Amino acid sequence: MFRTRRAGLLAALLAVVAWGPLVGCGVQETAVIDAGRPAVADLLPPREGRMLLFFYSPSGELLPVPRIVEAPWPVPAEGADGPDARAAVTALLAGPDTAERRAGLRSAPSLPRSASAADRVVTDGPTVEVRLRLRVARLPAPARDQLVCTAAFAAHAQGAVSVSLVGQDERLAPADCPLRPVPAPVR
Amino acid sequence: MRPPAATVAFGLRTRLVLAFLLVAAVSAVTTAALTYREARNAVLTRAQDTAVVSFREEAERFVPGLPLDPDGLRWHLYDIAARAKPHPWIVFAEYGSVRASSGDRPVSGVLTEELRRAARTSPNGSFERVVKDGKAYLTIGMPVLTRVVAGGRAVPSGLVLYAVMPMTNEEVDIDALVTAARDGALPGLAVALVPALLAARSVLRPVRALRRAAHSMGGGRLDTRIPVRGRDEMADLARTFNESAARLEHSVQELRDAGGRARRFASDVSHELRTPLAGMLAVADVLDEDAGELGPDTARAVRLISAETTKLAVLVEDLMEISRFDARAAELTTDEVDAAESVRNTLSDRQWLGRVRTELPDGFRIRLDPRRFDVVVANLVGNALRHGAEPVTVRLSKRGDALVTEVRDCGPGIAPEALPHIFDRFYKADDARSRSTGSGLGLAIAEENVTLHGGTLRAENVPGGGALFTVELPFEGPTSGSGGPDGPAAGEGSEAADSRGVKRSGR
Amino acid sequence: MPRVLLVEDDRSVREGIELGLRRLGHEVLATATGEAGLEALGAFRPDLLLLDLMLPAMNGVQVCHRIREAGQLPIIMLTARGDDGDIVLGLDAGADDYIVKPARAEIVEARIRAVLRRAEDPAGARPPVEHHGELTVDRAAHTVLRSGAPLPLAPSELKLLLHLSAVPEQVFSRQRLLKEVWELSYHSDVRLVDACVRRLRIKIGEPPGAPRYIQTLRGLGYRFGPL
Incomplete structure (x- = not known):
């Protein structure tokens, strides 16, 4: 009968209305949701006791990797052509040490492993010039970034300098480290 | 007078209550559902926000320094895990290819690749709710930034901390919410049943009054009215009903008046015709006797007048009789007679004995008005002799507690289309004999007389040809039970030899 | 005439x-x-x-x-x-x-x-004068005496009384009386008979409710006597 059918329809509607919101009860899965600022801490040893090298993580991110130095080296004056920068570049070109390799850190494959390639680092105002006994023209971007960042952070605490790589073949245009420090969020 | 079963099963009351309950259910469930959702979201949001904020705080406090010491890393994670808020969590750390956790496995099966990708690539923290094996977890991915110099700017350190927190308590809380919503809604519905029934009653009371009134009007009490209360739709309906009833009553009264006037007119006309007819009829014989001495044309005219006067007198008498039935003034004077003797006398009085075959068994004693029974039999036999063909048969028999009188002829029968109207007044089954010797009222009068006795009169065609009229009269006479609305009047002439004067309605 | x-x-x-x-x-x-x-x-x-x-x-x-x-x-x-x-x-x-x-x-x-028409003598052989209780019926003279005094009877009353008393104790249906006394048809108005009986009973001094001479038999009719 039509009337019975309509009543059935009504009951079904009622059930849907009643149980629709309740069927999704309990705790649902969500997508990935932004949870606000990251954690910020002082992870690095004091500037005096470390060199800051830049290696790539296994997933390809360029990371600052501190390496403790045995003898504290004096923090060079601003603009000085300190051995600190040259030492950092030298250490970078030597590649990650055992502990760093164990942690999966590595250099870009295109970066030559020749510690002696670092000639000297000249600081000239906002620009640091890194002279290398290498051919830099064909150096790919990941390798260049490692060199640029290491030199920049060695020369300047916040890495806020441009770095020009000068090879045996040519001089590259000054470049900034792609890893720009961001203002640390206030707690 | 009961409505069909389906309507009862799904009556107005049921529908009203159901509709009320439906509305109550929908609102209760909707409210419960919305409340539940809000509460659930609040519970979850609070738990998540607390967890994210405290996880970030603890991470910042207890994060291990770089370069990372894989062996000491776990101790830092234990510190963070020990300060879990609001619920215990397990902390996982990823740095390069280093994996560590505060739990017994360095890698979590709950953390999704999406969250890990977001934690690595996004500058912000992320969280994700994951349901695994029916259990809900809150997973938080927190990248750790490190300041390059103390108090200075920060860069990503490559270290990512994760927290995996089972949401068991939240699940319990939320289940409790569902239970509370359900347990609140169902009694609410039960409580809603009471106002539903009350509302249905208040709506149904006027409906019931309306039904009673309509029924009463259908029963003929046209003066039925409904009390009008309030100003709602039901009051409008009642008012409309009352107006319609008043108009109907008025119309019916007008019709009745008109019918009464028409009947009175017919009665008055016959009365007025009767007096001059009485004079004319008294001298009709004179005309007949002297017609022979007149010229041929005059003689024919005189005889015509005489014959037509006789017919006119019969017609007027029949009209008067019908008028008395219409005015319900027909009186029944019953007597107990022998049916066969009565029929024989009817036939012999009219010199029909030679023309009619009879089957009249003796011994049927019946209470009836002999004069009216005589009229019935005479009209039926007369009709059969006039319109049917001889032989005409009159047969008496008994069927149950009724006397059956059958009058049958061997003529062509009654035309089928005429059959339903055969007892109508002045109905002429055949135009060709529209001017027969009958008044045209004979069968109508016969039927009225039979009805007056509480009996029935039927006409039909018999298979062998010819028309059959069947009269059934109760042996006991018209009982008060079968009487019309007027009922039988008190008997007159108590000293009479068992005669009963019974006044009965004509129809 | x-x-x-x-x-x-x-x-x-x-x-x-x-x-x-x-x-x-x-x-x-x-x-x-x-x-x-x-x-x-x-x-x-x-x-x-x-x-x-x-x-x-x-x-x-x-x-x-x-x-x-x-x-x-x-x-x-x-x-x-x-x-x-x-x-x-x-x-x-x-x-x-x-x-x-x-x-x-x-x-x-x-x-x-x-x-x-004068009432015919249905029996013929009956004696002209009969005595029924206080009533003396003289068929020849067409008179009825009650305790010796003549009763003033209308023609229908006299005929009915003579008819009924001619065959005492015989029951006459009212239809039969209509035919035989009033010379009317079987289906005529029986109230003629009833009214006539009423008048007759009063004139011959029947006690109300318990008639002796003209008795009613319910459903059958009237009869004369038995006294």
Whole structure:
């Protein structure tokens, strides 16, 4: 009968209305949701006791990797052509040490492993010039970034300098480290 | 007078209550559902926000320094895990290819690749709710930034901390919410049943009054009215009903008046015709006797007048009789007679004995008005002799507690289309004999007389040809039970030899 | 031929019946009112009165009563069918018969003859004078005495009494009495019989409720005796 059918329809509607919101009860899965600022801490040893090298993580991110130095080296004056920068570049070109390799850190494959390639680092105002006994023209971007960042952070605490790589073949245009420090969020 | 079963099963009351309950259910469930959702979201949001904020705080406090010491890393994670808020969590750390956790496995099966990708690539923290094996977890991915110099700017350190927190308590809380919503809604519905029934009653009371009134009007009490209360739709309906009833009553009264006037007119006309007819009829014989001495044309005219006067007198008498039935003034004077003797006398009085075959068994004693029974039999036999063909048969028999009188002829029968109207007044089954010797009222009068006795009169065609009229009269006479609305009047002439004067309605 | 006094207010009916009866050989005096009819009684000395029930001033029932006070003149009422109540009143007032208008003169004449006809002796062989309790029935003289005093009986009453007493204890159905005493058809108005019995019982002094001479048999009719 039509009337019975309509009543059935009504009951079904009622059930849907009643149980629709309740069927999704309990705790649902969500997508990935932004949870606000990251954690910020002082992870690095004091500037005096470390060199800051830049290696790539296994997933390809360029990371600052501190390496403790045995003898504290004096923090060079601003603009000085300190051995600190040259030492950092030298250490970078030597590649990650055992502990760093164990942690999966590595250099870009295109970066030559020749510690002696670092000639000297000249600081000239906002620009640091890194002279290398290498051919830099064909150096790919990941390798260049490692060199640029290491030199920049060695020369300047916040890495806020441009770095020009000068090879045996040519001089590259000054470049900034792609890893720009961001203002640390206030707690 | 009961409505069909389906309507009862799904009556107005049921529908009203159901509709009320439906509305109550929908609102209760909707409210419960919305409340539940809000509460659930609040519970979850609070738990998540607390967890994210405290996880970030603890991470910042207890994060291990770089370069990372894989062996000491776990101790830092234990510190963070020990300060879990609001619920215990397990902390996982990823740095390069280093994996560590505060739990017994360095890698979590709950953390999704999406969250890990977001934690690595996004500058912000992320969280994700994951349901695994029916259990809900809150997973938080927190990248750790490190300041390059103390108090200075920060860069990503490559270290990512994760927290995996089972949401068991939240699940319990939320289940409790569902239970509370359900347990609140169902009694609410039960409580809603009471106002539903009350509302249905208040709506149904006027409906019931309306039904009673309509029924009463259908029963003929046209003066039925409904009390009008309030100003709602039901009051409008009642008012409309009352107006319609008043108009109907008025119309019916007008019709009745008109019918009464028409009947009175017919009665008055016959009365007025009767007096001059009485004079004319008294001298009709004179005309007949002297017609022979007149010229041929005059003689024919005189005889015509005489014959037509006789017919006119019969017609007027029949009209008067019908008028008395219409005015319900027909009186029944019953007597107990022998049916066969009565029929024989009817036939012999009219010199029909030679023309009619009879089957009249003796011994049927019946209470009836002999004069009216005589009229019935005479009209039926007369009709059969006039319109049917001889032989005409009159047969008496008994069927149950009724006397059956059958009058049958061997003529062509009654035309089928005429059959339903055969007892109508002045109905002429055949135009060709529209001017027969009958008044045209004979069968109508016969039927009225039979009805007056509480009996029935039927006409039909018999298979062998010819028309059959069947009269059934109760042996006991018209009982008060079968009487019309007027009922039988008190008997007159108590000293009479068992005669009963019974006044009965004509129809 | 019988002399007939006709009291009828309607001129056409009056003239019609008068003419019809006169043609049949009756001597007819027609009056328009009851009063005139009563006045004419002495001079005209009718054998029978044809009396219309519906009269303008003094109605038929009253005229009937007045005449019965004085004597036993046969009375036939003229009435219309449907005036049933008046018919019963007229019969109780002493009318012997009634005729429903309109009626042919022949019918009226037949009724007149029937009312005036002397009761035949049904048995024939019965003795002319019989004694039934206080009643003395003299068939030859057509008189009935009660305790020696003659009873003033109207023609219908006398005929009914003679008819019933001729065969004592025999039950007569009312239809049979209509045919045999009133010379009417089987289906005629049995109230004629009932009214006549009522009048007769009063005149012969039956105790009310327990009649001795004319007894009722419910559903069957009347009989004379047994005493």
